[in-house]
Amino acid sequence: MIIDITKCEYQPGYMPPSESGLFHPFFPTANVAFRRSALERAGGFDTRCATGEDVDMSVRVARAGFELWHQPDARVVHYDRQTLPGMWLQWFNYGFGHPYLYRKHLDRARLQVYRYRPDQSGSDCVTLRCVLDIPFPFYAMVFLGSFQALHLGLLMSVLCFWMGWMHGAIASLALVGVSAVVYFGARFDFREPLRSIGMSILRYIAHAAYSLGGLVGGLRRGVLFVEATCWRPRKNTAGEEAAR
Amino acid sequence: MSADETIFSEPRLTASVVIVTRNRPGPLARALDALTRQTLAPDEVVVVDNNSTVSYANVIDRFTGQLPLKVASEAEVGIPFARNRGIRESSGDIVLFTDDDCVPEPQWVEEMVRPFYRDPHIGAVGGPLISVGDPDSLVERFYAAEREAARRDH
Numbered sequence: 001m002i003i004d005i006t007k008c009e010y011q012p013g014y015m016p017p018s019e020s021g022l023f024h025p026f027f028p029t030a031n032v033a034f035r036r037s038a039l040e041r042a043g044g045f046d047t048r049c050a051t052g053e054d055v056d057m058s059v060r061v062a063r064a065g066f067e068l069w070h071q072p073d074a075r076v077v078h079y080d081r082q083t084l085p086g087m088w089l090q091w092f093n094y095g096f097g098h099p100y101l102y103r104k105h106l107d108r109a110r111l112q113v114y115r116y117r118p119d120q121s122g123s124d125c126v127t128l129r130c131v132l133d134i135p136f137p138f139y140a141m142v143f144l145g146s147f148q149a150l151h152l153g154l155l156m157s158v159l160c161f162w163m164g165w166m167h168g169a170i171a172s173l174a175l176v177g178v179s180a181v182v183y184f185g186a187r188f189d190f191r192e193p194l195r196s197i198g199m200s201i202l203r204y205i206a207h208a209a210y211s212l213g214g215l216v217g218g219l220r221r222g223v224l225f226v227e228a229t230c231w232r233p234r235k236n237t238a239g240e241e242a243a244r
Numbered sequence: 245m246s247a248d249e250t251i252f253s254e255p256r257l258t259a260s261v262v263i264v265t266r267n268r269p270g271p272l273a274r275a276l277d278a279l280t281r282q283t284l285a286p287d288e289v290v291v292v293d294n295n296s297t298v299s300y301a302n303v304i305d306r307f308t309g310q311l312p313l314k315v316a317s318e319a320e321v322g323i324p325f326a327r328n329r330g331i332r333e334s335s336g337d338i339v340l341f342t343d344d345d346c347v348p349e350p351q352w353v354e355e356m357v358r359p360f361y362r363d364p365h366i367g368a369v370g371g372p373l374i375s376v377g378d379p380d381s382l383v384e385r386f387y388a389a390e391r392e393a394a395r396r397d398h
Contacts, residue, residue, distance in 0.1 A: 012359075027370025029327065031348075033259075033340040033356040038367030039331055045324035053324040058368060066367020074355035074371030077347045079271070082383035187393050195389070202386040 015068035024105075025068060026058035031076040038066045046104075050217070051097030059105055087202075088209045095213025099223040103139050111136035114143045116230040128228060139221075143228040146186070147207050150179035259357050260288040260336030264318075264326040265344035267296045269303045272344040276307045284354035286312070290334045293317040294326040346373075 015025040032054065042060040045053045062068055080086075113132035128143070142148075153175035160168035187203065188196045207229040218225030261279060265272045272291065279289055289311045293300060295318070307313050318329040331339060340356050342348055352371070359369045377384040 027368055028373060029323075029341045030343045030346050031341075031371045031373050033338050033360070033369045035360055035367050036331075036337055036339055039339060042367075044328045044331060047320075047322060047324040047328070049324055053327070058370075061367040064367070065365070067363065067365045069359040069363075069366045069369045071355050071359055071369050071371045074352050074369065075349045075374060076342055076352060076371065077349065077374045077376055078343070079274075079345050079347070079376050082377045082381055082387075084383060087383045187389075198382075199386055199389045202382070203390065206386075 012071055012073070013069065015070055017062070024055065024059045024062070026055040027068065029054040029057075030078055031074065032058075033074075034061065035066070038064065041066075049097060049100060051093045052101050056101055056104070059101075084202075084205070087206060091206050091209035092213035092216075095210040095215075095225075095227045096217035098214055098227065099139075099141075099218040099221045099225040102141050102225065103221055103223050106139065109136050109139050110134065111140040112142070114141070114228060116143075116145055116228075128230070138224065140224040142224070142226040143230075144226075145229055146179045146183035147204075147211070147229045148226060150176055150183055153179055257338050257357060257360055258287040258336040259284070259338045259340060259353055260290055260334035261286045261340045261342065261353065262290045262292065262327065262330030262334055263342055263344055264292045264294055264323060264330060265296065265300070266294040266321075266326075267298050268344045269298060269300050272300070273303045273306065274347055275342065275344055276303065276311060276313075278347045278350075279353075280307070280310045281350050282348070282353045283351045284357065286340070286353050287336055288312050288314060288334055290314045290316060290330050292326045292330045292333070294323075295319055295321050 034057075038061045041064040042057060046056050047053075049056055058068060111132065111134050112130055114128045115131050117129040131144075153172050157169050157172035157176060160166070160172055183204075184200045187200055190196075210229055211227045214225040214227035217223075263272065263275060276289070276291075279286060289307075291300075291304075291313065293315065300315075304313065304315055314333060316329055316333040318326040320326075327341065330341075338357055338360055340353065342352075356369050356371065359366055375387075377387075379385075379388070
């Protein structure tokens with residue numbers, strides 16, 4: 001449930017239908033309009049949503065048989081003063097709200113595993129590929145990326161050292177090394193090493209907040225929820241606005 | 245503007261703008277000011293006060309003559325509660341939402357309402373959010389770097 005059209009460069013037109021139950025196009029409530037009849041059919045905003053009530057509403061409006069239309073010329077400027085604690089809280093809260101939505105819109109308990117899929121259309125959209133979808137005793141959504149592999153490796157190496165299984169520990173540390181190279185290397189610019197390191201740290205902090213939010217929110221809702229840490233950044237800032 | 249003539253031929257769809265606010269009269273005034281400068285004036289602007297502890301009297305006074313303003317309050321703190329209050333208190337065929345820290349561009353209402361005329365099956369219309377932060381702040385520079393990297397990926 002994380003496809004946000006404001007991060008996609010769609011032309012005006014109908015939003016594509018959801019490819020899976022989990023990831024659905026949605027409009028954030030800072031810039032959205034509803035036909036009153038659609039709101040009446042969908043039944044208002046879900047007051048149990050901690051965050052993501054906008055995602056939930058777009059899903060329900062679509063499921064009630066209505067189309068979602070993207071209008072790129074209907075622009076809203078959003079003024080936010082981003083601080084590091086603010087960024088942490090924002091991503092934590094996004095993650096925290098997702099497990100409820102996941103459970104709400106999935107008809108029965110399943111284990112779903114997702115991977116990142118680079119978008120082929122050239123748009124800015126995040127797309128994910130479901131690589132496993134099986135009935136399961138409880139709700140579980142696991143995203144597998146380099147960030148998750150890095151932490152899985154760390155966890156396994158600690159366990160292996162603790163149990164005295166050195167071969168396992170070395171293999172786990174190898175996983176940590178490879179994942180770290182993939183995770184941090186993907187955004188590394190050798191012309192600006194210091195800046196790259198700084199930005200990688202910020203990216204790691206945002207992903208950590210997002211993942212932690214998903215795990216904690218999941219515990220509360222009885223869902224094993226490993227967040228899809230492949231979000232795209234917001235589209236424009238003052239600098240780009242001035243440049244246009 | 246022949247396209248507009250077709251689009252806005254009868255029956256006209258009325259538009260209500262709903263803004264939820266909590267303790268931010270200054271930014272709300274900026275948002276309401278933007279609504280006074282729309283190419284298509286909204287039929288109604290509903291401000292939902294979500295249990296604020298600061299006074300909105302100055303802002304409400306200032307815009308009462310300029311906008312078809314309606315003030316509602318929702319004591320239950322939470323965005324979904326307040327937005328539902330806004331839906332109940334508004335009467336337009338189309339309900340537009342924005343936030344108190346946002347500024348809609350002048351053609352916003354017109355562009356948001358326009359698609360609803362072309363197809364009765366359209367239930368929701370959304371547009372881009374352009375974030376304006378302090379470009380020198382660490383977090384803004386980070387988001388800018390991520391966008392740059394995303395562009396390189398393609």
